[in-house]
Amino acid sequence: MNLKQTFNSTESRVSFLKGLALLSVADGKVDETEKEYFFNAGIGLEIPEDQLKNIISIFAHDAGEIDTVSVIFENKKQSLLFLREAIQLCYLNGDYCLAERKLVNSFAAQFNINKSGVEKLEKWVIGGIDWSKTGDTLLAELEAQ
Secondary structure, three states: OOHHHHOOOHHHHHHHHHHHHHHHHHOOOOOHHHHHHHHHHHHHOOOOHHHHHHHHHHHHOOHHHHOOOOOOOOOHHHHHHHHHHHHHHHHOOOOOOHHHHHHHHHHHHHOOOOHHHHHHHHHHHHHHHHHHHHHHHHHHHHHHO
């Protein structure tokens, strides 16, 4: 799915990247690689430089400062795609921590997506990541034979 097609306005692309940046701060661990990822993603999403700098400035904040931040999308499809990508980002390191879960649930509540909907998304996304990792392991084992 092409993110620029789904998030077809500057405002929705800014909200998308801003929300993911907020999640990166939630666990209290932001490294230079993450900052570089967000900068490059912002360029790829054609976010204006001043707004991109504003998003990158989120990394200077403490995790406790982000509890009441909202992101706004134009439709439910954008909201659901954002949540999918958010859960995926949180789980990539194998540790979907409580602070990240709380923020994902806070976003979902803003989008009028109930707890069971979030749980279904989490199960699907995490299952997909685990499936992919299992496949990578299998391929490596077969390659070594």
